[in-house]
Structure formats: C-alpha cells, structure tokens
Amino acid sequence: MEPSGHLAEALRRAGYKLTAPRKAIVQVLEQEGKHLSSNEVLVLGRRIYPLLSRATVYRTLELLTNLGLIRPILLNDTAQRYVNGEGGHHHLVCSVCGAVFEFERCGIDRLAAELAERFDFRIRSHLLEFYGICRTCQTHA
Amino acid sequence: MEPSGHLAEALRRAGYKLTAPRKAIVQVLEQEGKHLSSNEVLVLGRRIYPLLSRATVYRTLELLTNLGLIRPILLNDTAQRYVNGEGGHHHLVCSVCGAVFEFERCGIDRLAAELAERFDFRIRSHLLEFYGICRTCQTHA
DNA sequence: TCATGTATTGAGACAATTTCTCATTTGGGT
C-alpha cells in the first residue's frame, strides 16, 4: 500500500500511541495492498497479533481514515473496504457480474486544483469509477 | 430520479413481471430523488404497498442494479445507498467530518469514450469523488 | 529503570444491515 512503516510513523507523528494491535493492523494494510475489508484486516491481523479484537480494527480504520491515510471504498460488496488515502483509484465496475477493471491515468489534476481552490478543500485522493456492463456480460445478454 | 414510469417500463421491457411491490419500489425511487437506503425504500414503499417486505426491496434493488438503472453508492453511512444509474455523480468528501459537497461538470466524457473502447465496456454512469479535508476541519486542526 | 496517568484495548452484548428459505401468491400469456 505504501512504503513500509509509513502509516505507523504517521500515527506516531499525529500523537497516537503505537500499540501492538495498531502495529499489526498497519502492517496488514501496508503488506496486503488493496481493497481490504475490515473483516479481512481482522483475520490477517490476528496472524500477527492473535488477541486483536474486532472493535480495535474498526477504531483504527476510522482513525486512519480521519487522518486521510486510508479511505473507504464501495466495491460490489456489502462490506466497507479501504484503500490508500493518497493518490487516485480508477475503476470500471460491471453492474451485472461485479467485475472490477482498473486503469491508470485519468487526467483530472486540473479539475482537482480548480475544486480545491473553489471549495477551499485540501484534496488527498480521488476515486473515479465508471459503472456499466463488461464485455462478457454484454454477450451473455 | 427520472421521468415517471421510466423504471417500470424498463423492467417490463426486460421481461420482468410488473408486480405491485415492484411498482411501489420503483415509484419511490422515481419520486424521492436521491441517495435512498434500502430501509428508506422499504419505509416509503410501505406507504404505497403496506405488505412490502424487506426481502423484496433488496431483490428489486439488485435487479435494477443489474439492469444498470440504479447504482449503489457509499455515502458516509454504513448503509448501502442507491442513485440513478445514468449520468455522473461528483462529490468532495471530507474524511474528518464526512461532509459531502457536490459539483457539476467534470469533463471526463472523452476519457469515458476512450475507456469504453479500450475495455469494450458499455458505460452507463460514473462517480468522481475527491477525498480530503474541508475548510471547517482544516481550521479546527 | 521505574512509577504514573491516560489512551487504548478486549470481550461480548447489542444494533443495524443483508441474505436466505420455503410455503404461498400472483402476473400475464394462453
């Protein structure tokens, strides 16, 4: 997800204690890359710190979200998922089968700058999703 | 949400039965505009068709989603919400307080066309969200 | 190094949301 230690360091710098549960959660987020649900974070985190509780996972994910380090995302699941809070995420999502295709390069930097100014908003990341029907589901219809 | 009768007509055309529960749900979606959760659809729908069951709401929302007529969206809630399946939705979301600002005009039509061709994907709608810190939360920090 | 105060945690109850099952009903073509 990010250079190792990045999240832990940011937590510490923001004045939060670097506890064992938090280290485990942060390590999972940094290692496992993408689109983790809170339950996945719990399960993976318990491999590192077996006592890890569900509540702490939710608490820490909320904390990291408020700090802008991760952000929630909806991904054809009912479960909340989280991705890196910086930079962009670009998806094509099939509304029939739920398949997700990713792409790079969206060219909205100019728009971002304009909005940041207009709304006096400090932009950290963006999500651009196109919703529609994938090739496979088009032919099966 | 759309010209009246639009959703009902689309259901019928797709070969689904136009039952009383479905009529109620569809009427709610068309009247109430934006960001309805499944529970809101249930409550409002029961004003029209009191027997309406929770399961049917979920089933119908999934059906409409698969047809591309509505799409799920994440909106600082834990509940799934649904919006019109066509066109674009553009938000600035504050990661601290959850405030959502909307804006029009995103200028990504060209990108959409390019991706549709590249992935052979039939695009029906898009979501563009910027994530960051709003003016108020910047000053409170 | 150690004691201290506070932030943090775990456990589990609780609440909200979503899914599933199955007997019953109903829309719409014949």
Next chain:
DNA sequence: ACCCAAATGAGAAATTGTCTCAATACATGA
C-alpha cells in the same frame, strides 16, 4: 378463466458495525 413460472412475505440466520466498561499497556517524566 386457467396455468405455471416468477415473485413474494415472513422470519430465521448471517454478516457487518457499534458500544460499554473493566483491565491493560504505552509514553512521559522522575
């Protein structure tokens, strides 16, 4: 009007998220 597959309601069950509170552990200063 009849028929039957599609659709429904009711409620159980599963999943996801929230809350409380006593116990614990981090980080600071001595």
